[in-house]
Amino acid sequence: MTTRRAWRIPSAGSLERLAQVTEDLPPPGEGEARVCVEAIGLNFADVFACLGLYSATPRGAFVPGLECAGVVEALGPPRASGESAGTTLAPGDRVMVLTRFGGYATALNADTRYLVPLPETWTMAQGAAYLVQALTAWYGLVHLGALAPGQVALVHSAAGGVGLHAVAMARATGATVIGTIGHSDKLPLLEAYGLVRNQVVVRDAARFGAQLDAALAAIGASHFNLIFDAIAGSFFRPAFERLAPEGRHVLYGAADFMPSGARPNWLRLAWQYLRRPQFDPMTLIDKNRSVMGFNLIWLFERADRLPASASAALALNSAPPHIGARFRFDELPRALRTLQGGRTTGKVVVEV
Template identity: 40%
Template structure:
C-alpha cells in the first residue's frame, strides 16, 4: 500500500439564509444503473414536501462510506432493490422513485424548515444525521428523529463524519460484540472511519484495543491518535495468523471487529478466546478496489478470486470452542427507528465520541464527489473522507 495522500484543499465555510424558505429543487448525484462510480451523474431533483415530523436541511457536508461504493458497484442488495422498486414508505430516508438511485447515508447542514410537530430542531440549527440513502444532495428532507445538533466547536465536515461510522462501531462492539471494561478487542482497518470510531469507543469503555492497519504510515498516524493502543501492520493473508500469535499475550481476544474478510477473518476467528465474538460488517479484502459495477467484466475478474476464497465457518466448531460469529449492516436498523435512535443516544452518551471530533482525512468539493469515492476506494486514506457542499454546488455541472 502507498502512503495516504495529502487532503485536497478545503472549501471555506459558508452560511445559509433560511429566510427565503425551503428550496423546491436541489442538485444531486444519482445513477440509473449501478455499474460503478462513473455511473453517477449530477442532476436537478425536486425537494419532497415536508411532513409534520420532518426537517429540511441545506446540506453543508456529506460523509462517505464504503457502503456507498458497494452500492454503486451493484453489490449492495438494499440499493439494487431501491433502484428497481423505489424507496418503500417510511423507510427512514429521502423518497426515491424507481429507476434512479442516490447514494449517501450521512450528512450535516443547516435546518431551513421544520414540521409542525418538531420540537428538538429549530430553523437555523446546525444539525447532522442519518438517512437510508439519498444524502448525495444539496438538500435533504429527513425525520427529526434521525437528527442531532452539531456540537458548537465542530465543523460541518466533522459532524458529517460521525453517525454511520460511530453507529457501526457501537452496534458491532457493544450490541453484538459484548465489549465491556477489560475485554481485549482486535479492530481491522483501524485507521479508517469505523476503525477510528471503534478505537475511541474501546478506549472510552476501558477495553484495550489492538488496531490493525495496512501500511506503516497509517500505523504512525493511528499511534499518534491512540498512544496507549497496540498497533499492528498486517502483512499478506497467509501470514496473518502468525502475526497475531506474535502479539503480546499470544494474540488472544474477546472480540474482533472485522471489515476485511478472507483469510484475515479466518485467522481472527481462531484468535478468539472462549466466549469470544467476531463481528463481520465488510469484506474489503475481497471487494475493495473494484471499479466496475454489477455487469462489468473487470469487476467480476477482480472479485472472483476473493469470492472463491471466502472463509467458511463450520457451526460444529463454534460449540466446542464457545465462539460466536455475527454479521450486520446498518441499513437493517432503518427498519427499527426506535432501536436506531436509542443506540445513537447510547453511543453519544457512553462511547466517548463527542470528546473530540472525528478524524477527517480528506475533503472534496461537491463537484468532485466521484473523485472522493475513487480515493476512498483506493484504500490509502486515513480517517473519514468528506464532501463539502458550497453555495456553488447548485450551479450546472
C-alpha cells in the first residue's frame, strides 16, 4: 500500500468542493501500472466535470483529471485476457497517461493500455500536456474531418490547448488556417505558430460574419472546407453559412456554455440552451455539407485504437506542446479557475 495526495470532489456541482486528501493507494491490479505522477495536464472538460455539466462525470465522489505524466513504479499482474498492449513497460519508464478521471493525484494505478512512452527529449510537463488535446485535434481534423492539402480550415480558440495542436496539424497537412481567439493578447503566440495577422480573427459577436469574410478574402478564399468548433453558441451560424460544398463543421465542445462562477447559474444556462444553434438537417443535403460531432471519451473506451491514434498524431506534429501556465499541486483549484476564465494559452499544467 502506498500513500498519495489527491484532489477529490464529494460530488460534482461546484469548484469550491474540491478538497485535497491524503489516502492509501492499493497495489496495481491486473493489467495496471502504478505511476508516480510528476505533472498533471488540465483540460477544459475538467471544469465542466467538476461543475456537473459533463455527461461522462462519475456519480458521487471522484478524483477529476484526464491525463498526467510520470514514472512507472510498479506493475500489477498481466491482464488475464492476454492482451499484449503495455506489457513492454518496466519500472522506471517515463510515460504519458490517459485516465478516465483520477488524474489529480500524486500517484495512481492506470490501465497499462493507456500509457504512452514519453518522447525522450520532452519534459514531464510537456508529456502531461499532450495526449487529450493532440488526440482531440487529430481525431477531429484528420480522422473525422478528412482535412486535405490546399483546403481552408477555421480553427476556433486557436491559441488554446486543442487549438494550438489543431493549427500545427492543419498546417502540417498543407491546409491554410484561419484561427479565432477571444482576446488580442493571444495574437503573438499564433504568429509564432505561423499564422499572419490577417489569418486571425479576434471574435466580435456583433460582426463575426464580416470578420470571417475579411479573413477569407485576405487568403484569397471564399469558403471554409472544415470548421473545428468547440465554442458553438452565437458563433456557430456565421461560420456554418460559410462552409463550402463537401465542407465539414466538426463540433466537439460548447465553451459558450462555460459558467464564469464556481457553480453553474442554471437560469442563464437554460436561456443559453434555448438559444443554442439549431438547423434543419435537410438543408445539409441541398448544400452538400456535413455537421459532425465527437467526444474523445468514446475513444477512451476503444483502447485497441489508442496506440495507432497516438502515433498518427505524433507523426503529424512531433513538436512538444506549448505550456501556457504552470501551478503547484497545492494550487490546483486556482489553476482550474484560471483555465475556466478563458484567457490561458496552450496547456495549463500542475507540477507535483
